[in-house]
Amino acid sequence: MAAIVQTPLSSRSRYLWVDRERGRFLVHRSAYTSPEIFEEERRRILHRSWIVLAHESEVPNKGDFVVRQVVDRELIFNRDVDGKVNAFFNSCRHRGAAICREPRGNRTRFVCPYHGWAYKSSGELFNQHSTFGYGERFNEGGFYDLTRVARLDKRGGFYFVNFDPNAISLDDYLQDAGPMLDAIADQSGVGMEVVRGCHEYEIKANYKLICENSYDGYHLDITHSSFVDYMRTMVRGIPVSEMNIRGVAKSLGNGHACFELEIPTGRPVAQWLPVWGEEARLEIEAKKKELESRLGKAKADRISVTNRNMVIFPNSIINDQQTVLLRTVTPTAHNRMIIRAWSIGPKDEGPVLRRIRNEGALSFLGPGGFATPDDVEMLELCQRGFENAEVEWNDISKGFRPEENTLRDYDEHYDNELQMRAYWFRWNEIMSAPESRG
Amino acid sequence: MSAALLLRLTVEDFLYREAALLDDWKLKDWLALFSPNARYEVAPTGDPEAGTLSSAESLFLVADDRERLEQRVIRLQKPQAHAEYPHSRVRHIYSNVRILRDTEAQIEVNSNFVTFRTKRGITATYMGWHRYLLSRHSDSFLIDLKRTVLDLDGLVPQGKVSLLL
Secondary structure, three states, X not given: OOOOXXXXXOEEOOOEEEEOOOOEEEEEOHHHHOHHHHHHHHHHHHOOOOEEEEEHHHOOOOOXXXXXXXXXEEEEEXXXXXXXXXXXXXXXXXXXXXXXOOOEEEOOEEEOOOOOOEEEOOOOEEEOOOOOOOOOOOOHHHOOOOOEOOEEEXXXXXXXXXXXXXXXXXXXXXXXXXXXXXXXXXXXXXXXXXXXXOEEEEEOOOHHHHHHHHOOOOOHHHHOHHHHHHHHHHOOOOOHHHHOOEEEEEEEXXXXXEEEEEOOOOXXXXXXXXXXXXXXXXXXXXXXXXXXHHHXXXXXXXXXXXXXXXXXXXXXXXXXXXXXXXXXXXXXXXXXXXXXXXXXXXXXXXXHHHHHHHHHHHHHHOOOOOOHHHHHHHHHHHHHHHOOOOOOEEEOOOOOOOOOOXXXXXEOOOOOOHHHHHHHHHHHHHHHOOOOOO | OOHHHHHHHHHHHHHHHHHHHHHOOOHHHHHOOEEEEEEEXXXXXXXXXXXXXXXXXXXXXXXXXXXXXXXXXXXXXXXXXXXXXXOOEEXXXXXXXXXXXXXXXXXXXXXXXXXXXXXXXXXXXXXXXXXXXXXXXXOEEEEEEEEEEEOOOOEXXXXXXXXXX
16 A cells, blocks of 8 residues: 555544645545444444433323334333333343334333233333243342343433443533533423424435534535525514624534534524514513523523534434424434434423424424425435445545644534534544454 | 215315326415415324324424415425425325315315325335315315325335425
């Protein structure tokens, strides 16, 4: 192989080509197209990272459960009859059948439809539907209780799981993404809740493309110019002088990153738009006062005007804009993923603001809206373009400075590409490390 | 012919005309079928009670008032509506049309549907039912509400609702 001229900090691996002298940061496209690399990612990253599972409001009562995909696993997330929150693999300990067939509901017990093994909501096996054939000590020590996911923890109302029993704590993992989740919880004094209705859609593209897309400020003007046209009609009544977008990009540690925007396009918590009308104005003013009295003026101001798109490495996406949108990303192959998205708002939100929240969420961030279908299109066009394997490298150099400290840096331009570099820097670290075989 | 049968045939005729306008991407003409306070909605997938949910309380796929519906039509005619540029080929099949209620003010209609969308060699199928509220207008109707409920757990593999169903 020909030698590559490098500054001391430049490097080139199988996946990442960092040329600080020339201001280039490149990702090898095999990272999006190779089934083998996808298998390796599953093993090294997806099965060993903290991944968002659900919001605490989804299981408010004893017995409540939801069934969720996380990577290639199907989990039962429930609140048992003692009030404890659990995450179990949805598989009978007997012969493996999925014991829970409804996507959500309330159950104090789960009974396998195959042979009738019955489990309490705490996961404890209590009946095998047979009076003979099993010794008294058969389930000694809870041997046949439902298998729990190795790690389950929450931050700011969001529950995360990790399949690796030796993983670092959630708080250590999240680093500066943790306080961002706390700030979402701060939007309500009585708690946040998931709004009924899920946006579920498949994108025929590698899952990392939606992560990149979610905090990519650079594509907004081009991909979403028709949405911007629509927004212009929605923000009528706001002076053009106030329409400047101010924003920054931040890498938050561990591959997590976000951009933050101040843009007067309206937030139910708590920035009013004239087209929303007087009733909404009164509710939003009341909400703003409530934030100020609870959190102080500075924090209240910040919550009211800041839109934020964040990716928690490797595949948990939280957009805080017209609503708080939780997007889970389930990669089903190297070139396919399923997105499931939920809208989250204050439990005590009135009907006017709730309607505004729902309409804002579906018109921009939903698969029937004015923007997301075009993102889906772009991601599928990328995956299609990658088939031209002779074109080997993707560029994410915008804003790359020789001295950039990618995992912990700040860029005063939200529409540079620091966010994605933070992701790939971390991704490359894990994928290029010598693999321990234990 | 009974009055009920005649009404159903007249409504079917109107709905087939609506479907043909969508098939031909004649969206301005399609929009003209809607009344000034009309709504066009697509309920969330994967919810067994999707047919009874309200878009004010739940997260729908589409919940357009007349203004947003106009904006949707304007957007879908731009090349910058990338998912529909060039326009996909679409075919709307309506069947099982039933008049549920007929009052002086409004007629409530249900129709099953299958809509096929083909783009870049991939055909996606959308199926479910439409609920219409129609008001009488000269010798025809105007649509006060078109609400679509999909028989889908999710948009898998369809990916999006970029077309008008």
